[in-house]
Amino acid sequence: MTKTEWVGADVIRIDAKDKVRGVLKYMSDLSFPNMIYGAVLRSKHPHALIKKINTKRAKELDGVVTVLTHEDVPGLNGFGIAIPDQPVLCSDKVRYMGDAIALVGAESKEIAERALELIEVEYQPLPVVCDPEQAMLSSSPKVHETGNLHNHVKIERGNVEAAFKEAQVVVENTYFTPRQMHAFLEPESGVAAIDEDKNITIWCGGQHPYRDQLQVARALGMNPRKIRIVNTPTGGAFGGKDEITVQIHLALLVLHTGRPAKIVLSREESVIAGMKRHPMRIHMKTAAAADGTILANEARVVSDTGAYASLGGPVIGFAIEHSCGAYRVENVKLEGFCVYTNNGVAGAFRGFGANQVTFAVETQLDMIAEKLGMDKLEIRKRNALRSGDIAALGHQMEASVGLLRTLEAAENSRLWQLKEEFKAKPSAPHKKRGIGIACSFQGCGLGKGLPDYGAASVELLPNGQFAIGVSCPEIGQGNTTAFAQMAADYIRCSVDDIVVLSGDTGHTLDSGTSTASRSIYTGGNALKHAVQNLHNAISPIAAEILCVPEDDISFGHGKIVSKSCPDKILSFKDIAEYITARGLSIKSEGHFIWPVSETELEGYVGIPHLLYSYITQIALVEVNTLTGETEVIEAVSVPDPGKAINPQGVEGQSEGGVVMGMGYALTEDTIIKEGMTLTRNFSTYILPTSLDMPCKIETIIAEELEPSGPFGAKGIGEAVCVPISPAITNAIHDAVKVWIKQIPATPERVYTALKSREVS
Amino acid sequence: MKVNVCLFGPMRKYRDKDKFQLELEEGATLARLLDHLKIEDRIYIVILINGRRAYEDEPLSDDAEVLIMAPTGGG
Numbered sequence: 062m063t064k065t066e067w068v069g070a071d072v073i074r075i076d077a078k079d080k081v082r083g084v085l086k087y088m089s090d091l092s093f094p095n096m097i098y099g100a101v102l103r104s105k106h107p108h109a110l111i112k113k114i115n116t117k118r119a120k121e122l123d124g125v126v127t128v129l130t131h132e133d134v135p136g137l138n139g140f141g142i143a144i145p146d147q148p149v150l151c152s153d154k155v156r157y158m159g160d161a162i163a164l165v166g167a168e169s170k171e172i173a174e175r176a177l178e179l180i181e182v183e184y185q186p187l188p189v190v191c192d193p194e195q196a197m198l199s200s201s202p203k204v205h206e207t208g209n210l211h212n213h214v215k216i217e218r219g220n221v222e223a224a225f226k227e228a229q230v231v232v233e234n235t236y237f238t239p240r241q242m243h244a245f246l247e248p249e250s251g252v253a254a255i256d257e258d259k260n261i262t263i264w265c266g267g268q269h270p271y272r273d274q275l276q277v278a279r280a281l282g283m284n285p286r287k288i289r290i291v292n293t294p295t296g297g298a299f300g301g302k303d304e305i306t307v308q309i310h311l312a313l314l315v316l317h318t319g320r321p322a323k324i325v326l327s328r329e330e331s332v333i334a335g336m337k338r339h340p341m342r343i344h345m346k347t348a349a350a351a352d353g354t355i356l357a358n359e360a361r362v363v364s365d366t367g368a369y370a371s372l373g374g375p376v377i378g379f380a381i382e383h384s385c386g387a388y389r390v391e392n393v394k395l396e397g398f399c400v401y402t403n404n405g406v407a408g409a410f411r412g413f414g415a416n417q418v419t420f421a422v423e424t425q426l427d428m429i430a431e432k433l434g435m436d437k438l439e440i441r442k443r444n445a446l447r448s449g450d451i452a453a454l455g456h457q458m459e460a461s462v463g464l465l466r467t468l469e470a471a472e473n474s475r476l477w478q479l480k481e482e483f484k485a486k487p488s489a490p491h492k493k494r495g496i497g498i499a500c501s502f503q504g505c506g507l508g509k510g511l512p513d514y515g516a517a518s519v520e521l522l523p524n525g526q527f528a529i530g531v532s533c534p535e536i537g538q539g540n541t542t543a544f545a546q547m548a549a550d551y552i553r554c555s556v557d558d559i560v561v562l563s564g565d566t567g568h569t570l571d572s573g574t575s576t577a578s579r580s581i582y583t584g585g586n587a588l589k590h591a592v593q594n595l596h597n598a599i600s601p602i603a604a605e606i607l608c609v610p611e612d613d614i615s616f617g618h619g620k621i622v623s624k625s626c627p628d629k630i631l632s633f634k635d636i637a638e639y640i641t642a643r644g645l646s647i648k649s650e651g652h653f654i655w656p657v658s659e660t661e662l663e664g665y666v667g668i669p670h671l672l673y674s675y676i677t678q679i680a681l682v683e684v685n686t687l688t689g690e691t692e693v694i695e696a697v698s699v700p701d702p703g704k705a706i707n708p709q710g711v712e713g714q715s716e717g718g719v720v721m722g723m724g725y726a727l728t729e730d731t732i733i734k735e736g737m738t739l740t741r742n743f744s745t746y747i748l749p750t751s752l753d754m755p756c757k758i759e760t761i762i763a764e765e766l767e768p769s770g771p772f773g774a775k776g777i778g779e780a781v782c783v784p785i786s787p788a789i790t791n792a793i794h795d796a797v798k799v800w801i802k803q804i805p806a807t808p809e810r811v812y813t814a815l816k817s818r819e820v821s
Numbered sequence: 822m823k824v825n826v827c828l829f830g831p832m833r834k835y836r837d838k839d840k841f842q843l844e845l846e847e848g849a850t851l852a853r854l855l856d857h858l859k860i861e862d863r864i865y866i867v868i869l870i871n872g873r874r875a876y877e878d879e880p881l882s883d884d885a886e887v888l889i890m891a892p893t894g895g896g
Contacts, residue, residue: 142893145865269892269894271874276865279864282864286876372894375894511829511830511890511894512869512890514874516874571867652872652873666893
């Protein structure tokens with residue numbers, strides 16, 4: 062591989078200075094003259110028929126500009142990435158407390174909120190279904206007319222029953238995982254404006270501007286080209302802004318009033334109406350031979366997608382794909398159900414279903430190791446997928462497979478090498494320490510059957526710098542900096558000469574989503590093609606200026622050189638001035654389509670994947686045996702991102718991921734009872750804060766280069782938050798000898814388990 | 822002219838095969854192809870011609886590869 066100057070370097074994030082100084086304008090910071098403020102009337106019931114909506118009194122309130130209902134949606138009254146089953150504004154039925162019924166536009170936020178109180182809605186409450194197992198019974202209330210089972214995935218391979226009979230050890234357990242909140246700092250919010258030709262621009266945090274554009278166009282019955290979406294910068298998303306949030310409501314307000322509009326959800330509204338991680342109930346039975354080889358795995362996974370599908374279908378497929386971990390398992394019986402209930406809405410969330418099943422399978426593995434008297438790291442090495450292996454869904458691991466590399470690096474870490482020393486020094490006599498380890502892999506990209514594509518542009522600017530355009534939004538993950546680094550090395554210029562355009566349907570080509578650990582791989586590959594085309598466009602011009610043949614031109618560090626006469630040199634600025642003087646410009650495009658697995662699973666889309674990132678994580682915890690409180694003292698995170706384009710960026714992702722996974726393991730859950738959201742704010746939703754951070758998080762990057770990736774890169778945005786959760790719960794077991802089968806492992810649960818020596 | 826068409830995911834409902842070749846008149850646009858396939862929901866679809874994002878009014882060329890899909894997502 063060509064030596065790189067910028068790729069692999071800790072380049073400071075290009076958005077760092079503006080972010081730390083508070084200069085950067087997020088979407089909700091934007092304002093326009095004559096702007097109105099929007100507010101949404103949400104349902105008062107988790108499940109009810111709407112008999113009547115009366116907006117008369119609200120419309121009469123001074124300062125109210127418009128009050129809109131379902132009758133004012135000109136196109137399809139529905140949205141949803143996979144199927145449009147969620148109404149923009151409900152007409153006859155509500156299915157959860159976050160359902161939108163009416164939309165007010167007013168001269169101030171306060172007036173808009175007052176107007177909401179004046180809208181009269183007559184409901185006929187319906188029985189609520191909140192347990193997904195019960196929801197699947199034919200006798201249960203139907204959330205949707207089509208029934209409550211949204212998606213069913215079933216994969217069988219080999220002979221599970223025979224394997225269970227011949228196994229040395231069989232472990233069988235039921236696990237429960239919580240409804241985690243994305244908890245992005247910037248709630249769902251945005252502004253919109255409309256021009257005299259009825260072209261609409263929406264500035265709104267999001268993760269796929271071109272798909273937002275189509276969803277808005279569908280609801281408005283408009284040509285998508287009349288709608289521009291700007292998603293960058295987004296103040297955190299983690300999957301929670303992959304679906305439509307306020308975009309369609311903003312578009313309706315500007316369409317009906319002709320005035321700019323702003324909507325900013327309060328945290329409470331965000332919690333009630335917004336997406337969450339799918340809670341899952343996982344029943345798993347795993348068999349192993351005497352040497353620790355996994356012989357079979359059987360899993361039944363029930364996922365609660367709440368009132369609407371969003372990406373619940375693909376999430377259950379992804380969970381099933383990852384339900385045997387990153388291990389070789391020849392006999393599998395895997396079944397997943399994605400079920401509608403009246404519990405909020407669940408959708409995409411960093412990890413995309415892997416987090417839940419990884420908690421189960423990594424706990425199973427520790428139980429097997431304990432029964433066999435095996436080392437916890439050794440059992441993982443024994444079963445780890447290698448290149449060429451057949452994975453759980455019967456697909457071959459054709460691309461780079463880095464699990465062993467991460468395990469070996471984890472084994473050599475200070476925390477693992479000195480684990481007995483670390484465990485021997487609790488901070489008080491009533492506290493016990495333990496160390497846990499866990500692994501996982503993460504499918505990158507959209508998977509088989511969903512063509513994953515991306516495009517990028519590169520333009521030589523008049524000052525000799527380059528503007529690159531990739532539409533995958535900057536959601537805090539640092540992709541714009543990585544794009545600049547890759548472009549600089551492809552072009553052979555300084556990273557300081559790269560201007561990045563991102564997340565804007567008006568100025569960037571469609572590069573797809575900032576999800577699925579895909580943006581670096583997609584954007585980087587598209588940029589590679591775009592730069593090849595750029596060089597092809599520059600070469601003849603340089604040859605003309607230097608009076609040499611075109612094939613004599615080469616690109617060096619910030620310069621264009623004649624191979625035969627190395628003293629004949631041009632800068633990119635020389636080329637820019639030359640073409641500008643002649644009224645010309647150079648702008649090139651690159652297009653890229655992902656490779657996919659050759660394995661096709663009849664009836665399923667999105668699984669299996671071809672590329673995976675891999676990771677091993679270790680946690681040292683201290684459990685207070687008097688209170689059940691668990692503290693994470695140290696953690697080691699060993700990701701395989703392929704080539705680390707920006708090692709500091711990978712480290713940042715790794716540290717953030719560890720803390721997000723720590724919250725998932727120990728404290729975070731959005732409690733919904735009978736369809737009513739009880740956890741309505743951060744006062745009762747316990748997020749880890751800076752005070753809860755482990756004293757040390759060591760990140761060891763274990764690069765297993767991916768031949769098809771830009772400079773060997775894959776994606777690492779999601780995997781970093783996945784195995785740390787079972788590493789923590791396995792560490793709790795190591796400390797106090799209780800198995801955690803339900804997360805979060807709150808002090809109450811751990812204390813109860815300590816008392817009964819069983820958590821169920 | 823002949824164009825090669827691939828339908829993905831839910832778009833497969835418009836044909837019994839997901840990969841096929843279609844003969845269209847010279848100068849036909851993408852809209853003509855969509856008419857031919859009787860694709861009704863034309864707003865919420867993504868079309869790539871030879872790997873590039875394309876819209877209804879774009880002309881097709883002989884031997885073009887046309888991918889038609891719903892803009893879904895996934896992990």
